[in-house]
Amino acid sequence: MKKRIIALGVVSLALFACEMNQKPLEPKVRVDANTTDDQKFSYMLGVQFAGPSFENIAMRLGEYFDVDYLSQGVIDNAKALKDTSFKVQIPMDSMRIIDSYFAEVSAKRTDLARPDSATEMSFNGDYSKLRAYVDSVMKTLPIKRPAVVTYGEVKVNEKTTEMQKYSYVMGTQLHTMFHGVEKQFDQDFDGDFFLQGVRDACMNVLDTTHAVQMSSDSIKAVNDRYVVKVREHMQKRREEFMRQKAEAAAAARDSADAANDSAAKAAETKAPAEAAADKK
Numbered sequence: 228m229k230k231r232i233i234a235l236g237v238v239s240l241a242l243f244a245c246e247m248n249q250k251p252l253e254p255k256v257r258v259d260a261n262t263t264d265d266q267k268f269s270y271m272l273g274v275q276f277a278g279p280s281f282e283n284i285a286m287r288l289g290e291y292f293d294v295d296y297l298s299q300g301v302i303d304n305a306k307a308l309k310d311t312s313f314k315v316q317i318p319m320d321s322m323r324i325i326d327s328y329f330a331e332v333s334a335k336r337t338d339l340a341r342p343d344s345a346t347e348m349s350f351n352g353d354y355s356k357l358r359a360y361v362d363s364v365m366k367t368l369p370i371k372r373p374a375v376v377t378y379g380e381v382k383v384n385e386k387t388t389e390m391q392k393y394s395y396v397m398g399t400q401l402h403t404m405f406h407g408v409e410k411q412f413d414q415d416f417d418g419d420f421f422l423q424g425v426r427d428a429c430m431n432v433l434d435t436t437h438a439v440q441m442s443s444d445s446i447k448a449v450n451d452r453y454v455v456k457v458r459e460h461m462q463k464r465r466e467e468f469m470r471q472k473a474e475a476a477a478a479a480r481d482s483a484d485a486a487n488d489s490a491a492k493a494a495e496t497k498a499p500a501e502a503a504a505d506k507k
Contacts, residue, residue, distance in 0.1 A: 251437065252378055252430070256423045258440040266415065266442065267449045269417040272408060273310055273424020274446065276401050280315050281429045284397075287333045290371040292394040292427045295381045301405075301425060302396020305418050308406060315399055316383040322396045329393055340364035372433065402424060414462075 258270055274311060277297070285291040303315045317325070340361045341347070350356040373390075403485070405421050423440075430437035 233378075252376065252426075252429075255378065256419050258420075261416075264449065264452070265414075266417045268292065268453050269420035269446070270424040270427075270441060271449050272405055272416075273401075273421040274303055274441070275424075275450075276404055277431060278304065278428035278439075279423040280397070280401075282432045285370050285432075286333050286365050287336060288329060288335050288390075289332070289368060289389050291373045292429065293373045293388075293391045294394075294426060294433075295374075295375040296383075296387075296394035297398040297401070298378065298422060298426060298427065299381050300395040300423065301418075301422050302398075303395075304399040304402035304406075305485075308402075317392060317395055317399075321392075322399075325389065325393050325396055328389060337361060337365070339368065339450040347411075360367040361439060367506065373476040376426075376430065376433075383439075386480060398425075403457075412460055437464045 256266075258267060262270075281297075294424045300315070303313075306313045307315050342350075342357070342360055342364075346360070348359065350360070375392075381391075383392060395505055402418075402421075404419070405416070409416055427437065431439050
């Protein structure tokens with residue numbers, strides 16, 4: 228088993244060396260002294276959403292996302308949310324098929340990393356040890372790198388690979404998550420900075436010389452500020468909801484009281500007429 232792991236590691240390193248030909252790309256937008264807090268927050272979300280998934284899914288599937296198709300998914304999903312006549316390039320039914328296909332790919336790759344029966348028995352049923360073993364072997368398996376990234380527009384067609392399609396699907400999902408944060412705050416954030424964060428995080432995984440434009444400390448500081456903001460916003464929403472609820476209850480009571488008063492007056496008016504009728 229050890230020889231197999233070493234051999235796979237050598238293949239992985241060789242593949243990495245052969246494909247390290249990506250030239251630095253000029254970012255579409257820059258985080259600098261003029262960048263607003265909202266733009267920094269948008270960028271930070273792109274980094275946080277894309278970076279871990281880009282790396283983890285590559286380990287699970289044996290292939291990195293195509294950054295250009297991932298980006299196109301983000302761009303198209305943003306357009307589709309703003310313009311209902313615009314449709315993303317992969318329909319929902321096809322997305323589910325693609326998800327199912329790569330779930331099978333992931334399962335097969337995980338099987339490659341499972342220990343032999345003797346090694347597994349040595350764990351005495353401790354799942355955490357088995358999981359750690361599988362993860363350690365998964366990290367040695369070769370990972371296919373994407374084509375050279377261009378930041379250009381791409382189209383899904385008959386020549387598009389399954390991984391490129393999956394990259395596109397993941398891009399739409401990343402933007403859906405971003406839009407979910409917008410709804411939490413009841414405001415629009417900067418989609419261009421979010422997309423740049425996605426791109427920078429992915430490029431940093433492919434090559435650490437492609438640094439993200441915010442330090443870890445800056446990202447944490449922005450994140451902390453917006454955690455406070457969203458809590459304050461949610462508190463205001465709760466207070467507004469309770470105010471509206473109280474107003475609705477008061478209006479309902481006033482309406483009921485008015486109806487009771489009207490009924491009482493009608494009864495008072497009717498009573499003398501009924502008494503006169505009785506005397507007759």
